[in-house]
Amino acid sequence: MPPSGPLIVHATSVAVGGRALLIRGASGRGKSGLALEMMCRGASLVADDRTILTRKANTVWLDVPPAIRGLIEARGLGLLHAPVASPARLVAILDLDREEAARLPRRRSDRVLGLDFPLLHNSASPYFPASLVHYLTYDRRDGDDDPA
Numbered sequence: 540m541p542p543s544g545p546l547i548v549h550a551t552s553v554a555v556g557g558r559a560l561l562i563r564g565a566s567g568r569g570k571s572g573l574a575l576e577m578m579c580r581g582a583s584l585v586a587d588d589r590t591i592l593t594r595k596a597n598t599v600w601l602d603v604p605p606a607i608r609g610l611i612e613a614r615g616l617g618l619l620h621a622p623v624a625s626p627a628r629l630v631a632i633l634d635l636d637r638e639e640a641a642r643l644p645r646r647r648s649d650r651v652l653g654l655d656f657p658l659l660h661n662s663a664s665p666y667f668p669a670s671l672v673h674y675l676t677y678d679r680r681d682g683d684d685d686p687a
């Protein structure tokens with residue numbers, strides 16, 4: 540039986556309409572900066588730097604430790620206050636330590652608390668934060684076939 544949590548991970552998380560993205564990567568990789576970019580485009584903060592994961596049935600919920608609730612780091616400025624949208628349902632994981640090379644990447648997944656979730660890789664595209672907000676809002680086309 541997989542663990543149900545709670546499990547605290549070094550990751551930042553944001554949500555749109557209750558659908559959350561877990562942003563993970565090495566320290567200093569840009570998790571908070573990406574979250575701020577996404578928040579400027581309509582996402583809400585779930586947690587910055589540490590995220591609590593808890594499994595309930597076939598859902599993993601993301602939440603924020605009480606000590607950092609409503610705070611996000613802005614390098615060179617300090618800790619900023621932000622409204623919090625937690626708990627939120629995990630729908631995808633973004634790994635900032637891996638760069639996406641494909642124009643239309645195949646679906647890949649990662650397992651969290653015994654459940655599989657879509658795994659996304661980082662992109663240098665200037666509109667990547669906007670694309671992630673759109674993904675959380677509307678998802679992505681199923682299937683791996685190229686529509687072109």
